Amino acid sequence: MTSLRRALIALAVLALALGLASLALILSSEHVSPRGLAATLTLLAGWGFVGTGLFAWDRRPGNRTGPLLTAIGFTWFFRALEASNNSVVFTIGALGLTLPYAILIHLLVTFPSGRLETRLQKSLVGVAYFITVLMQGAWLFFADPAREGCESCPQNAVMIGDAGIGEAISTGQALLAIPLIAATVVAVHRRWRRSSAGERRALTPVLATGGLAFVLLLTQLTVGQAGAEDVAVVPFVAAFAVFACLPFAFLIGLLRSRIGRDEEIRSALTAENVQLTAELRKMVEELRASRARIVEAGYAERRRVERDLHDGAQQRLVALTMNLRLARDRLAADPEGTADLLDEALEELAAATSELRELARGIHPAVLSDRGLDAAIGGLADRSPVPVDVLETPDGRLPESIESTSYFVIAEALTNVARYADAARATVRVAQTNGVVEIEVRDDGVGGADPEGGSGLRGLADRVAALEGQFEVRGEAGEGTTVRARIPCG
Amino acid sequence: MPTSVLIVDDHPSFRASARRMLESNGYAVVGEAEDGAAALSAVKALRPDLVLLDVQLPDLDGFEVATRLDAAGECPAIILTSSRELSDFRAAVAESPARGFVTKGELSGETLAALTE
Numbered sequence: 211m212t213s214l215r216r217a218l219i220a221l222a223v224l225a226l227a228l229g230l231a232s233l234a235l236i237l238s239s240e241h242v243s244p245r246g247l248a249a250t251l252t253l254l255a256g257w258g259f260v261g262t263g264l265f266a267w268d269r270r271p272g273n274r275t276g277p278l279l280t281a282i283g284f285t286w287f288f289r290a291l292e293a294s295n296n297s298v299v300f301t302i303g304a305l306g307l308t309l310p311y312a313i314l315i316h317l318l319v320t321f322p323s324g325r326l327e328t329r330l331q332k333s334l335v336g337v338a339y340f341i342t343v344l345m346q347g348a349w350l351f352f353a354d355p356a357r358e359g360c361e362s363c364p365q366n367a368v369m370i371g372d373a374g375i376g377e378a379i380s381t382g383q384a385l386l387a388i389p390l391i392a393a394t395v396v397a398v399h400r401r402w403r404r405s406s407a408g409e410r411r412a413l414t415p416v417l418a419t420g421g422l423a424f425v426l427l428l429t430q431l432t433v434g435q436a437g438a439e440d441v442a443v444v445p446f447v448a449a450f451a452v453f454a455c456l457p458f459a460f461l462i463g464l465l466r467s468r469i470g471r472d473e474e475i476r477s478a479l480t481a482e483n484v485q486l487t488a489e490l491r492k493m494v495e496e497l498r499a500s501r502a503r504i505v506e507a508g509y510a511e512r513r514r515v516e517r518d519l520h521d522g523a524q525q526r527l528v529a530l531t532m533n534l535r536l537a538r539d540r541l542a543a544d545p546e547g548t549a550d551l552l553d554e555a556l557e558e559l560a561a562a563t564s565e566l567r568e569l570a571r572g573i574h575p576a577v578l579s580d581r582g583l584d585a586a587i588g589g590l591a592d593r594s595p596v597p598v599d600v601l602e603t604p605d606g607r608l609p610e611s612i613e614s615t616s617y618f619v620i621a622e623a624l625t626n627v628a629r630y631a632d633a634a635r636a637t638v639r640v641a642q643t644n645g646v647v648e649i650e651v652r653d654d655g656v657g658g659a660d661p662e663g664g665s666g667l668r669g670l671a672d673r674v675a676a677l678e679g680q681f682e683v684r685g686e687a688g689e690g691t692t693v694r695a696r697i698p699c700g
Numbered sequence: 701m702p703t704s705v706l707i708v709d710d711h712p713s714f715r716a717s718a719r720r721m722l723e724s725n726g727y728a729v730v731g732e733a734e735d736g737a738a739a740l741s742a743v744k745a746l747r748p749d750l751v752l753l754d755v756q757l758p759d760l761d762g763f764e765v766a767t768r769l770d771a772a773g774e775c776p777a778i779i780l781t782s783s784r785e786l787s788d789f790r791a792a793v794a795e796s797p798a799r800g801f802v803t804k805g806e807l808s809g810e811t812l813a814a815l816t817e
Contacts, residue, residue: 520756520783521711524783525711525713525714525783526713527805528714528717528783528804528805529714529716529717531804531805532717532718532720532721532804532807532808533717533720535721535808536717536720536721536724539724540724551720558713
């Protein structure tokens with residue numbers, strides 16, 4: 211059982227006990243009349259408000275309607291103390307006579323959230339508590355029950371002064387309460403008119419019952435102020451009866467406001483949806499950009515291959531053709547010159563062969579497919595102008611795409627080491643652990659590489675990202691550079 | 701008097717082979733240029749009879765160099781050359797003031813003579 215539910219059960223037991231105590235007080239009262247009606251209405255209102263309040267509190271712990279309803283119920287038992295024949299208890303009870311109405315205004319203008327949000331809500335509720343707590347407290351010091359028509363009431367235990375002041379305060383309370391209640395009724399009506407059909411389902415039972423109770427109370431106060439105390443009893447009893455029904459109206463309204471809660475959930479879902487959509491859109495943008503870069507890198511690679519072929523092997527072969535043709539023409543007339551031409555042709559041929567080999571390796575290293583990453587990395591290390599220590603390579607073969615990407619990461623990183631790092635040594639490590647291949651190329655050079663700077667590094671990052679891996683280049687100036695890629699592997 | 705020739709190409713190995721081929725076929729190679737701008741000023745200074753002009757140069761391409769030479773009233777015979785084939789450039793060669801085009805692999809005394817006759 212949750213601690214909230216335990217507390218709610220304790221409150222229910224307390225309300226039960228206070229209700230019985232109130233019943234005893236009222237039935238034994240010498241000044242309450244008629245006792246039966248007063249006791250019935252007190253129990254109906256007290257237990258009704260506490261019961262529905264606790265139920266609402268339990269069902270909607272984050273909503274303040276439950277606590278407010280419960281509070282009204284307890285004030286009802288508080289004001290029942292006024293039925294006591296003991297002077298002190300009677301006086302304490304008199305302090306709480308008007309309090310339920312203030313909490314009811316609080317509840318009514320803030321339903322269904324129970325939270326004071328607008329300035330109008332705060333003003334109405336502030337004035338209500340001012341009348342029912344501060345003014346009521348002040349009134350108590352000057353109130354004379356006998357003078358107010360209750361001969362059988364006990365003495366006011368805290369009476370300190372002129373009963374005339376008490377009457378004046380009482381009149382002041384009524385004169386403030388009339389516009390307050392009128393404003394509350396207007397505010398509630400306006401609120402209802404502006405609500406959507408779904409909201410009205412929750413608001414109607416509450417606002418109609420509450421509004422009716424206050425209209426009746428307003429009538430009673432107005433008629434009472436006009437001096438017709440006897441006539442005022444009728445609307446007072448009616449208001450009291452409507453008041454007793456109010457907690458059930460709140461309960462119906464609160465349960466119906468589930469619709470409102472659905473809307474809260476829907477709006478939260480919508481917000482989450484919007485955020486997810488934005489994230490998704492960003493990811494799609496990134497994917498689109500990286501796809502475009504990969505395609506562009508493919509074209510750039512082709513242009514490079516074409517240029518390398520054109521400027522390298524092709525030029526050598528053109529020169530070779532011309533030299534061979536010349537040698538053929540000169541063969542008879544100038545055998546010595548022809549031998550020189552042929553030597554030159556052989557040199558061109560060797561250079562062309564070497565350039566074609568390099569080019570082919572740049573497109574795809576055959577050794578990688580034939581003998582695996584370990585042999586291919588060995589070749590890269592051998593050809594690197596900067597001494598390279600190969601610290602670790604995986605034992606078996608890896609999927610082709612991973613071997614290939616690992617190879618090009620290492621090749622590009624070592625090329626950068628040779629070109630820019632001014633390093634004395636470099637290390638290469640490829641480790642396969644927990645389904646991840648981690649590739650690391652580290653040098654002891656000048657550092658300060660910018661991962662966004664070169665198309666080579668960005669191309670590598672895209673290649674690694676295409677395999678759902680991560681790529682990073684680290685190295686503050688003066689601390690060497692570390693290129694690291696992590697690629698998930700089956 | 702032998703025909704004077706300017707070789708324009710950005711690859712030194714080609715320039716060397718072309719010079720040797722031309723000279724052994726009785727041409728007088730009066731100069732070499734490695735890009736379009738150098739070619740324009742070399743033609744002005746050297747007044748060659750023939751320009752062996754590579755199509756792909758680092759700055760201007762061979763067609764542009766030929767057009768500018770023509771516009772400037774320079775009138776050496778221009779032979780365009782490339783390691784690519786004529787089919788890659790046919791329309792551009794036809795519109796060019798150049799005398800003709802020969803693929804580098806087929807460059808020889810005879811092909812050159814046939815184009816310049």
